[in-house]
Amino acid sequence: MKKLLISSLILLTFASCSNNEDVLEDVLNETLYHVEVLTLPEQIIPNKEEKFEFQIITNNGEIQKVFEIMHEKLMHLVIVRKDLQEFQHLHPTIDPKTGIATANITFPTSGPYRMFFEFTPEYQSSITLDIDIGGNTSFQPQELEISKEATQKIGDYEVTYNFPKIIKTNEEIEYSLEVQKNSQPVTDLENYLGAKGHSIILKEGSLIYVHTHPKNNEDLTFGTNFTEPGKYKIFTQFQHNGKIMRAEYVVEVVENTDLEKTDSESAPAMNHPGH
Ligand SMILES: [Cu+2]
Numbered sequence: 001m002k003k004l005l006i007s008s009l010i011l012l013t014f015a016s017c018s019n020n021e022d023v024l025e026d027v028l029n030e031t032l033y034h035v036e037v038l039t040l041p042e043q044i045i046p047n048k049e050e051k052f053e054f055q056i057i058t059n060n061g062e063i064q065k066v067f068e069i070m071h072e073k074l075m076h077l078v079i080v081r082k083d084l085q086e087f088q089h090l091h092p093t094i095d096p097k098t099g100i101a102t103a104n105i106t107f108p109t110s111g112p113y114r115m116f117f118e119f120t121p122e123y124q125s126s127i128t129l130d131i132d133i134g135g136n137t138s139f140q141p142q143e144l145e146i147s148k149e150a151t152q153k154i155g156d157y158e159v160t161y162n163f164p165k166i167i168k169t170n171e172e173i174e175y176s177l178e179v180q181k182n183s184q185p186v187t188d189l190e191n192y193l194g195a196k197g198h199s200i201i202l203k204e205g206s207l208i209y210v211h212t213h214p215k216n217n218e219d220l221t222f223g224t225n226f227t228e229p230g231k232y233k234i235f236t237q238f239q240h241n242g243k244i245m246r247a248e249y250v251v252e253v254v255e256n257t258d259l260e261k262t263d264s265e266s267a268p269a270m271n272h273p274g275h
Pocket residue numbers: 071193195197198199211212213
């Protein structure tokens with residue numbers, strides 16, 4: 001059965017597109033493409049591998065067949081359950097003759113899920129589209145709990161997230177991850193998909209999506225800017241000794257009252273009022 005799902009427009013794409021022109025161009029691009037789902041069951045059966053096939057269609061109704069490699073892959077597919085309790089990052093294969101993209105997906109629960117498709121059509125800039133799938137009326141979303149412990153254990157590793165104590169909207173912030181193994185700092189992280197780390201930031205509720213990379217490719221120091229107050233979950237992936245790890249963290253972002261009376265577009269950040 002053929003099902004058509006029109007993807008909605010995402011306003012925030014790659015955080016690396018920091019200049020406004022790039023963002024505008026991406027937003028424009030994203031209205032020119034949508035995801036057409038070819039095969040997917042009506043209902044998701046948990047823990048059963050499903051073959052998911054889809055195509056990227058242009059607004060002229062043409063199938064996009066040629067994609068540029070971006071972070072070592074033709075396409076990145078990030079799937080989260082809508083309450084952000086589950087995360088997957090997959091790489092569909094794309095048949096260059098038909099443009100049919102295929103991913104084998106096992107969903108741990110019946111959803112609902114949001115799928116984010118990141119790709120670069122030939123000669124274009126990168127695009128992120130999304131669609132929603134699955135779910136039933138009995139779904140009870142779990143509320144995000146703000147992380148109290150900065151350090152988490154992942155196998156033999158201890159990973160520590162360093163975030164500013166207070167995070168305000170519309171303020172450029174830096175956060176980092178420290179990785180230790182047997183209490184020794186790990187200084188030889190490998191590149192994973194062409195970067196030392198990949199951080200995907202999602203806002204609870206609206207699922208605003210940002211995918212960002214380390215500021216330099218030496219360590220896991222990221223920069224970002226939260227546009228809205230609320231809770232955000234950060235999923236960071238990195239690799240050591242061939243093993244891909246994922247550390248998750250939840251922060252709360254508060255409204256920046258320093259900027260209330262000014263136009264955030266034109267005013268420089270007022271970090272120290274009264275000084
Ligand atoms: Cu990435």
